[in-house]
Amino acid sequence: MSRDHILARMVAALDATGSSIAERQAGVAKRRGAPPTPIIPVRAPADKHGRADYFCARAGETSATTDRIAGFADLPGAIAAYLGKYDRGGAIKAQPRAAFTDLDWAPLRIAFGPADDTDGIGLVLADGAAAETGTLLMMSGAEAPTALNFLPETLIAVLPLARLAGDYEGAWSILRGAGGNEFPSRTVNWISGPSRSADIEQRVLMGVHGPRNLHIILVDGDGV
Amino acid sequence: MAESMQNNAGDAPVRVALFVTCSVDLIRPSVGFATVKLLEDAGCEVSVPAAQTCCGQPAYNGGLRENAAAIAEQVIETFAGFDYVVAPSGSCAAMIKVHYPQLLESDAARELASRTYELMQFLVDVRGVETIKAQLDGTVAYHDSCSGLRELGIKEQPRALLASVDGLRQSDYQGSEACCGFGGLFCVKYPDIADKMAADRVQAIAASGADMLLGGDLGCLCHLAGKLSRDGSRVQVRHVAEVLAGMTDCPALCQGEAEET
């Protein structure tokens, strides 16, 4: 069987370097039990608002736009203002979660559920974020269709400040807490800005396959 | 006449064996004499072991491990007993200092490595030389040889010494750390690529406005001088030791006797 064949070759190669299976098992267990302390770059301030400012600055560098609101009640208005400012019309497809379905959206046109190719504007809730590079973390699930993060031309992501960590390791902790036994979900997307490519003559172009526009709305207060 | 040199390292004479290197020995001995002068001015007693030939790098990089090891053993024996071994070449010094221990894995190799230095590094980091009394008018581009730079950390030392030479200005030579294309055998095995690499350096030298190209490795300097000369350039190419020792009367590399300044 190929598996046995390949493993046997690996074991022979590694044993020849002077380690044994038992030693390697011990080595792996030791590292798992006492992993090295991650080297976390000193970047975002520790306080909630300083961290949010840092996140917005980094996200801006990835060509995402950002906005800050006090609570979920302000969300429809903030989205209407964003769409008006950039003259983006059309219906919104949102994740089918209570945080969105409970809100009063009129006069915006909005539907809830999985994505399809006709969706021009997507609305999603971030499960976590890392200020260090302005990165959002999105888990797939019963209320989170992965394709919605990628199909629409414009993606609006809502980030509750309580879910914003300073760094990647902190963001993983937040997701582990929220995901429980299901962590990691089938898909975890780290999203840092809109889609882009420099494949033609090293010129950076946006919206290659994924969204051309990413707008992130930070909400002070959880509301979920 | 011996020029005096500011020297912070103390008064006791230090016994240095000169590893002259095959390229200096065969092509440009004046670099060897300039090196001796700089070492003596820095308070060293210089010896030249007679049995030396080559550090073995051509064999080593050419894939001939056993031959390189045999040469290395011979070098270790030849240079036993001195306080330091100094070479006017980053690549030869790195061969001994970095690669002999990897090649031989012996205490003797490690011991020799620990007291072997490239010339600029020896003068500045070991002997504490801060200024040189020398004079030369001109604008210099300094080319960093890859081994000297990346294996031995030689970057600021030659520039610091050149900064104290009266009349000398350093130019804005872009890409001084980019490989010139010599690479020992590389430039004759893959001459088209080596030529392109040399051409890129020559273009940067021309753009810098320098009238002189200096460096610490004769291989690089011969390669670049050859390209500059074929292009009809007036840039003078010398080993940095020649300028620091005030020994610039002899023709520069690829310069004829008639053209001496």
Added chain:
Amino acid sequence: MSLAAKNFPANARAALGDTQLQEALERLRGGFVEGRRQVVAKLPEFDALRDRAAEIRRHTIAHLDQYLVQFEERATAAGGIVHWCRDAAEARAQILEICQAADARLVTKGKSMIGEEIEINDYLEAHNIEPVETDLGEYIIQLRRELPSHIIAPATHLSKEQVAESFQEHHTGLDAARPLAEPEALLAEARTRLRQKFLAADVGITGANFLIAETGTSVIVTNEGNGDLTQTLPRVHIVIASLEKVVPSLDDAATLLRVLARSATGQEISAYTTFSTGPKRGPDLDGPDAYHVILLDNGRTDILAGDNAEILGCIRCGACLNHCPVYGAIGGHAYGSVYPGPMGSVLTPALNGLPGAHHLPQASSLCGRCEEVCPVRLPLPKMLRNLRFQAAETGAPGGFARLLVKLWAFAARRPWLYRFGAGISLAWLSARGRKDGYLRSIPGLRAWTSRRDFPAPEGRTFMHQWKSGRRS
């Protein structure tokens, strides 16, 4: 166009004379090289992160069997199916079996060097399955039937005019007079055509930048989002990964991600990094019904047993290519391999055998710039030299140069012979070159003198003069 590694000197010569390629290589320097420099300057912890990244890779390779088994356990527990494949043929057959079981007609592909290595596209086409590359650069070279010329930016060797030409030729049914002069127009057209493919695909094949043992997760890093559409929309997701891609944990992946994009493109992080674990779960609203991971050996266990095992630590960032003066002079195609540049010069002979690729480890000045920029601190010059030792020891072609070196080494151990030979040849060379200061031609050294002058030796050697009493 298929350029073989054994034709390296001719390929290189052609590349040097290719003006359009030279312009493209100049752009690469301005883009990725300058980008890396700037982004590294903004991260004081970069070198410490590189040290940690190097340690993670070394530790993983030293415990590779354990981590792969752990990955398999976790991936299987999540509902994935793991297939171990010894070589390219087995991997191709396994992928085909999965596609045929899914009744696949159309397969979308995220960028995968392993996919190139096993030549999966030709194989699928031969079995009436249409593979479509979705990474923009890979899509372009697929149209042109070329190998990628760079592991991150596969179409970097092309001008926008060449891309437009390919689109004109292959995108039938569109107005031939449509404007395609600017990259934006090319992008819009590619986006539209490929969106249709994404939606219609039966199977999606991606590579993996990393496999995470702790959770049984595959990771892809893209800027376009093509990998995500490839792996989410179709019924089946196949990951193809070579054995060495595994890393221990999610936190280790975070460390590697911090150095990957910075080293590759000069970004702090790529637009999309996606972690996938198993197929769609009960309550999920979308996702593939089946998730397969192909674990490919294809020479890795041989490498693991040799003295260049460290090459298995490579994280495929491309920094060594971007900073290499040889790659920068000739581009990727001249190497005749899926993997060009410094890492390719070690990996290609290691995977495919030295005889067919013997030029690659020789065609380097060992300047060390690659090792200097490598995010996992691979000792690339040392590994290239190891291949040179192997070449000499196994009798691979060495030519005139190796003979010269052997003679030199012979003389170097016999000072009397060395000085005797030197004395004669130098007297002659010096005499010929004294007036001009250089020689225009030297017998046996045409490779030098056809392009450069050779400095005239001064005459008597240093050792001779010193022995004769000269001291200054």
